[in-house]
Amino acid sequence: FLSPSTPVNDVFKVNFTASNSPQSRSFLLTPVDDTRFGEPDEVATLSLAAVSDGRVVFGSNAQLIIEDDEGFGVIIVGFLDQEYTFFENGPNLALVQVGRNIDSGPAFRVEMTAAKPSSPSQFIIPSAIPSDLASNVTFIPNGNNREAIALDLRDDQTALEDDEFVTLTLSLPSASNISVGGTVNGVTYYSSARVTVKDNDFVTLGIDGTTSRSLFEGDSIDVCVSKDTVTARVVNFLLTALPGSAGPEDFSPITVQNGQLQRSSTSPVCFPFSAVEDSLSDDGESFSVALSSGDSFPTGPGGLQIGSDRVGVTILERIATPPSLPPGIIVEDTVIGDPLFTVPLPASAGHLCYEIRGVADQFFNFISDECVSVNAHYSERSPLPGETRQLHIIDQIAIRAVDNANDCINILVDRNGCVTTANRETISNAYNKGGVTVSAADNRVVVGVPNCGDLDLEMEVVCETRNGVEMIRFEVMRGHNLRDTSHGLLGQFWNVSISTQEFTGDLRNTPLTGNLVLVTLVSPTSVRRFPAWQERKTWDNRRTCLFGGNQNGGTVYEVVSNHDSLIQGVYTDYMTESEFSTQFKFSQFDNSQCM
Numbered sequence: 347f348l349s350p351s352t353p354v355n356d357v358f359k360v361n362f363t364a365s366n367s368p369q370s371r372s373f374l375l376t377p378v379d380d381t382r383f384g385e386p387d388e389v390a391t392l393s394l395a396a397v398s399d400g401r402v403v404f405g406s407n408a409q410l411i412i413e414d415d416e417g418f419g420v421i422i423v424g425f426l427d428q429e430y431t432f433f434e435n436g437p438n439l440a441l442v443q444v445g446r447n448i449d450s451g452p453a454f455r456v457e458m459t460a461a462k463p464s465s466p467s468q469f470i471i472p473s474a475i476p477s478d479l480a481s482n483v484t485f486i487p488n489g490n491n492r493e494a495i496a497l498d499l500r501d502d503q504t505a506l507e508d509d510e511f512v513t514l515t516l517s518l519p520s521a522s523n524i525s526v527g528g529t530v531n532g533v534t535y536y537s538s539a540r541v542t543v544k545d546n547d548f549v550t551l552g553i554d555g556t557t558s559r560s561l562f563e564g565d566s567i568d569v570c571v572s573k574d575t576v577t578a579r580v581v582n583f584l585l586t587a588l589p590g591s592a593g594p595e596d597f598s599p600i601t602v603q604n605g606q607l608q609r610s611s612t613s614p615v616c617f618p619f620s621a622v623e624d625s626l627s628d629d630g631e632s633f634s635v636a637l638s639s640g641d642s643f644p645t646g647p648g649g650l651q652i653g654s655d656r657v658g659v660t661i662l663e664r665i666a667t668p669p670s671l672p673p674g675i676i677v678e679d680t681v682i683g684d685p686l687f688t689v690p691l692p693a694s695a696g697h698l699c700y701e702i703r704g705v706a707d708q709f710f711n712f713i714s715d716e717c718v719s720v721n722a723h724y725s726e727r728s729p730l731p732g733e734t735r736q737l738h739i740i741d742q743i744a745i746r747a748v749d750n751a752n753d754c755i756n757i758l759v760d761r762n763g764c765v766t767t768a769n770r771e772t773i774s775n776a777y778n779k780g781g782v783t784v785s786a787a788d789n790r791v792v793v794g795v796p797n798c799g800d801l802d803l804e805m806e807v808v809c810e811t812r813n814g815v816e817m818i819r820f821e822v823m824r825g826h827n828l829r830d831t832s833h834g835l836l837g838q839f840w841n842v843s844i845s846t847q848e849f850t851g852d853l854r855n856t857p858l859t860g861n862l863v864l865v866t867l868v869s870p871t872s873v874r875r876f877p878a879w880q881e882r883k884t885w886d887n888r889r890t891c892l893f894g895g896n897q898n899g900g901t902v903y904e905v906v907s908n909h910d911s912l913i914q915g916v917y918t919d920y921m922t923e924s925e926f927s928t929q930f931k932f933s934q935f936d937n938s939q940c941m
Contacts, residue, residue, distance in 0.1 A: 422527065433544050571637060579609060584639070634656055689836070716935065742760050755768055862878070
C-alpha cells in the first residue's frame with residue numbers, strides 16, 4: 347500500500363549537511379488506494395538507521411497506521427430507478443448498483459423484498475410464498491458494480507386487466523459498512539422502487555362460423571360473436587348490416603345491434619338477421635354483417651384485436667325452384683320399403699324419385715365432390731306384416747370433409763340416439779373448426795362444410811322412427827357450391843338438365859297404362875333416358891313424384907326396348923370399403939387436399 351512498492355521492506359533516504367543549527371528532513375510516504383473495502387487497519391513500522399556514520403544515535407521506532415477509506419457512508423447500494431415497468435411473463439430484471447467501483451473485498455448480499463399485491467392471484471413472485479416475497483443478489487467485488495434481481499411475474503391468462511403495482515425494497519442483512527440508498531458523485535441510488543405490471547394478453551373478438559352464408563326469403567340466420575379468452579372486463583361489440591345488391595328493404599334489422607360478452611365466459615352472443623320475403627324475382631341479392639368493437643381498448647399487448655369481422659349473406663328466391671336446387675331427401679318409403687331418393691326437378695313442382703335397394707351391411711356413396719364425401723350405411727331389417735322380403739334402412743351417415751386449414755374432418759351420425767362424432771370425439775351440442783360446423787339437437791344434426799368454396803354445403807341428418815323402426819333421413823339443405831362434376835347416388839343429379847315427354851313404348855310384365863313419361867337426363871358425363879311413372883307421391887305426400895326406378899336403380903318396370911338405368915353405371919359401382927373411404931368408380935374427392 348506504499349509507493350514505491352517492492353517485495354522487500356521499503357527504504358527511504360534523506361541527507362543532513364554539516365551545520366551548527368538543527369535541521370529537519372521529511373520522508374514522503376504515499377499510501378496507495380487498493381479499492382478493497384471492509385479491511386482492518388494496516389500497520390507499518392518506521393525505523394531509522396545511519397548510512398555513513400555510526401556515531402548517530404536514534405530514538406524509538408514509529409508506527410504508521412493505514413485506515414481503510416472504503417467504509418461506512420462511502421459504499422452505497424440501491425436501485426438505479428424509482429419506477430420499473432414490466433409485462434406479465436417477463437423477462438423482468440430490476441437493476442441494483444453500488445455507489446462506487448470496488449475491485450476486491452468480501453462478498454456481501456443485498457436482499458430485495460416485494461410487498462405482496464392486494465390481488466395475489468393476478469401475479470405472484472413466486473406463487474408458493476404467502477407473505478412478502480423475497481429475492482436476493484450477492485455482490486462479489488471484482489470491478490463489476492451492477493447486478494440484476496429477477497422477478498418472476500406470472501401470466502394469469504386474463505386479458506384487458508388494469509395496471510398492477512408492487513413495491514420493491516432493498517436491505518443489507520449482514521454488511522454494516524455499506525448503506526442502502528444515497529448519493530455518490532452526483533448519482534442517486536434508491537432504497538425502494540415501484541414496479542408497474544402490465545397485461546400482455548390479447549383477446550381476439552370475431553364472428554363465428556364461415557364468412558359466407560345463404561338464406562331463403564322469409565328465413566333468418568344467427569350471426570354469433572365470441573372472444574377467445576376470459577377478460578377482466580366485459581367486452582362490448584357492434585353488428586352492422588351493410589347493404590350490397592340487397593337494399594335495406596330486403597333484410598332486417600337495419601339498425602346497429604349492440605352486444606356484450608361477459609368477463610368469465612367465452613360463449614357466443616348471437617343476433618338474428620332476416621331476409622324479407624317479397625314478390626320480386628331478385629334471387630342472389632346480398633348484404634353483409636360487419637363486426638366492430640364497442641370499446642376503446644388498445645390494440646397492442648394487453649388489448650383487443652378483431653379476427654373475422656364480416657360475413658356475407660346471399661338471399662335466395664323462394665318464388666320458383668332454382669335450376670340448381672340440390673338433391674333432396676333420402677327416407678324410408680312406406681310402400682316398397684327400401685330407401686327412396688328424391689331429387690327436385692327444375693321448373694317443376696315434382697321430384698324425380700328412385701330406390702336403391704342395395705345390400706345389407708354395406709356403405710354406399712351419396713355425394714362425392716372435390717372436398718366432401720358422404721357415405722351411408724345400409725342395414726337390413728325384418729319384413730313388416732304383409733311383406734315377403736328383407737328390406738333395408740340407413741343407420742349411419744359418414745361425412746369426410748376438408749376444412750379451411752386443409753385438415754380432413756370425419757363426422758359420423760348413428761341412428762342409435764343420433765350420436766354424432768367428429769374425429770371420434772362425441773359432439774354434445776355444437777362443433778366448429780375451420781369452416782366445418784356441426785349442430786346437434788335431439789334427433790336432428792345439421793352439418794355445414796366449405797367444400798373448398800365460399801358458400802356452405804349444408805346437410806341435415808334426422809334420426810326418426812317410421813313404422814316402428816329407427817332409421818336415418820338425409821337431406822341436402824343448401825348445395826350451391828356443389829360442382830357440376832359432383833357424383834354419387836345423389837350428387838350426380840346436381841345441376842343436370844332433365845326433360846320429359848310422353849312415353850309411347852311398350853312395357854312388359856305390368857298392367858300399368860298412362861301417366862308414363864320418358865325422362866332424358868343430360869349430365870356433364872353422360873346422357874341417359876328411362877321411363878318413369880308420374881302418379882306416385884314423395885315420402886311426405888306433398889309433391890308429385892316421377893318414379894324412375896326401383897330396386898337397384900333400374901327402370902320402373904321392364905321395357906321392350908333397351909333403356910338406360912336412372913343412375914350412371916350400376917349400384918355396385920357406388921360401394922365403398924368403409925365409412926370414411928372416398929374411393930369408388932365415380933369418385934371426385936381429392937385426397938391431396940388433406941394436409
